[in-house]
Amino acid sequence: MQCHLNRRDFVKAAAAALTMGPHAWSQPRPRTGSSKDAKELPNIIIIYADDLGWADLSCYGATAVQTPHIDQLAQEGIRFTSGYASAATCTPSRYAMLTGEYAWRQPGKGIAPGDSPLLIEPGRTTMVSILREAGYATGMVGKWHLGLGKERPDWNGKIAPGPLELGFDSCFLIPATGDRVPCVFVENHHVVGLNPEDPIEVNYQKRIGIAPTGKDNPELLKMHPSHGHDMTLINGISRIGYMRGGYAAWWTDEQMADKLTEKAVGFIEDHKDELFFLYFSLHDPHVPRVPHERFVGKTSMGPRGDVIVQIDWCVRQITEQLNRLGLTEKTLVIFTSDNGPVLDDGYRDQAVERVGDHKPAGPFRGGKYSRFEGGTRVPFIARWPRRIRPAQVSDAIISQVDFTATFAALTGRPLADYEAPDSFNMLDALLGNSADGRDHIVQEGIQNALGFRLGHWKYHEPSNAARIAWQTGIDTGARPEPQLYNLKDDPGETTNLAQRYPEKAEHLHAMLQQLKRTGRSRLSP
Ligand code: NG6
Numbered sequence: 001m002q003c004h005l006n007r008r009d010f011v012k013a014a015a016a017a018l019t020m021g022p023h024a025w026s027q028p029r030p031r032t033g034s035s036k037d038a039k040e041l042p043n044i045i046i047i048y049a050d051d052l053g054w055a056d057l058s059c060y061g062a063t064a065v066q067t068p069h070i071d072q073l074a075q076e077g078i079r080f081t082s083g084y085a086s087a088a089t090c091t092p093s094r095y096a097m098l099t100g101e102y103a104w105r106q107p108g109k110g111i112a113p114g115d116s117p118l119l120i121e122p123g124r125t126t127m128v129s130i131l132r133e134a135g136y137a138t139g140m141v142g143k144w145h146l147g148l149g150k151e152r153p154d155w156n157g158k159i160a161p162g163p164l165e166l167g168f169d170s171c172f173l174i175p176a177t178g179d180r181v182p183c184v185f186v187e188n189h190h191v192v193g194l195n196p197e198d199p200i201e202v203n204y205q206k207r208i209g210i211a212p213t214g215k216d217n218p219e220l221l222k223m224h225p226s227h228g229h230d231m232t233l234i235n236g237i238s239r240i241g242y243m244r245g246g247y248a249a250w251w252t253d254e255q256m257a258d259k260l261t262e263k264a265v266g267f268i269e270d271h272k273d274e275l276f277f278l279y280f281s282l283h284d285p286h287v288p289r290v291p292h293e294r295f296v297g298k299t300s301m302g303p304r305g306d307v308i309v310q311i312d313w314c315v316r317q318i319t320e321q322l323n324r325l326g327l328t329e330k331t332l333v334i335f336t337s338d339n340g341p342v343l344d345d346g347y348r349d350q351a352v353e354r355v356g357d358h359k360p361a362g363p364f365r366g367g368k369y370s371r372f373e374g375g376t377r378v379p380f381i382a383r384w385p386r387r388i389r390p391a392q393v394s395d396a397i398i399s400q401v402d403f404t405a406t407f408a409a410l411t412g413r414p415l416a417d418y419e420a421p422d423s424f425n426m427l428d429a430l431l432g433n434s435a436d437g438r439d440h441i442v443q444e445g446i447q448n449a450l451g452f453r454l455g456h457w458k459y460h461e462p463s464n465a466a467r468i469a470w471q472t473g474i475d476t477g478a479r480p481e482p483q484l485y486n487l488k489d490d491p492g493e494t495t496n497l498a499q500r501y502p503e504k505a506e507h508l509h510a511m512l513q514q515l516k517r518t519g520r521s522r523l524s525p
């Protein structure tokens with residue numbers, strides 16, 4: 001393993017970290033196409049679901065919902081049982097995936113408000129800058145949620161910096177989440193379809209304008225909030241935050257999956273003759289869950305089940321487009337999710353009432369917001385017919401934070417110590433050439449409460465963070481005392497062994513503290 005932790009390495013790492021300057025505000029590096037075997041490189045598509053649980057797909061055991069096209073990806077490639085998002089919420093998971101650095105290392109990388117500035121410094125090495133340098137055409141479609149603009153986004157002008165300043169050639173995005181204002185799409189640097197005579201104003205502190213709110217006008221709602229989400233009403237659904245103006249640009253939730261998929265399929269078409277990377281970030285099954293009418297009633301679980309069927313449809317459009325263009329063999333498709341599942345996340349959409357026997361996190365405890373396994377262990381599937389043998393199931397521990405180093409290895413780009421500091425080259429595990437993945441991984445719950453997995457042992461730091469996340473009923477795993485679980489015998493983290501094996505708990509605790517202190521987990525050999 002490349003990630004052994006010993007004192008000498010940590011001292012070296014700490015010294016190197018001291019010499020690192022702050023990341024400069026500069027333009028992404030130009031595309032050079034310098035990698036050696038460009039012909040051997042695959043196109044890469046990451047399909048990223050939002051709040052989809054480990055067991056929300058039929059290939060991970062779900063029976064109340066069928067996802068045949070995602071199952072087919074797994075059948076034609078490799079399915080991981082220990083695939084991880086870095087955090088149990090969206091923004092820190094995405095931050096870590098793009099930068100290769102755990103988000104808890106930096107302040108202010110928790111769930112971003114809808115008017116947050118860009119949370120990643122332009123000019124910094126990211127998973128996308130690496131691919132761009134290697135000659136890839138790079139595109140982003142869908143949910144962003146990493147902030148936009150230098151201080152805040154200028155919704156009526158040029159919205160920058162954003163994905164384009166991080167190395168994407170193009171983007172078509174939901175700025176934050178479907179439940180946050182402004183409810184408009186941004187294409188490259190501008191709001192799509194904005195009428196300049198009806199400018200957008202956004203306020204997260206106080207009500208602005210005369211637009212109805214969910215709180216004052218519940219009779220206008222087609223979906224009622226259960227907690228929060230009672231501010232400006234857009235398309236019959238009240239959101240987090242207040243906005244006015246921009247009416248012509250407001251999205252229609254029912255058409256969101258179609259719109260994003262059309263853009264993703266279009267990106268593939270436009271770049272079919274060159275090497276491309278597409279980050280396709282779905283909105284589903286995040287709240288508000290509003291399937292297109294052709295998916296309504298497709299499951300017994302109500303909107304949450306129906307939008308999972310909608311996800312499967314989106315994936316099918318991508319795989320069919322690859323087939324149509326003859327690109328299937330030479331394209332690496334990765335399907336995963338930004339964090340674990342949640343049922344009631346703020347709207348009364350029957351997710352709780354109609355879940356039946358379905359267990360969105362499978363055998364794991366907790367879900368979104370939690371540092372129990374259900375928070376970060378997610379579906380993780382990779383298909384690349386040219387290099388990955390079909391029908392593999394791997395128990396290797398692999399994380400989205402590894403994409404940067406893995407893509408760097410794929411393209412032959414060495415990484416300096418300070419670049420992507422928590423990212424490991426997992427190419428062998430990803431391709432199914434090795435059953436070994438990481439030996440350890442840090443899992444971030446809300447309020448920076450950390451879990452730490454080493455092999456089959458799982459440690460939770462003592463934490464005073466909230467035990468239950470808002471009104472979701474989800475146990476965040478936060479406890480004032482240390483917890484230790486043996487995931488092999490107890491995947492559901494029910495029996496705390498910290499008192500029975502104090503040395504083991506202390507060992508994991510010490511490793512986690514070292515990882516925190518050194519500022520990085522990938523150490524020089
Ligand atoms: C929470 C919201 C939740 C969701 C989440 C972000 C409330 C009470 N809850 O603050 O509905 O929007 O943020 O989800 O407002 S994430 O998947 O983007 O991280």
Ligand code: CA
Binds near residue numbers: 050
């Ligand atoms: Ca999410």
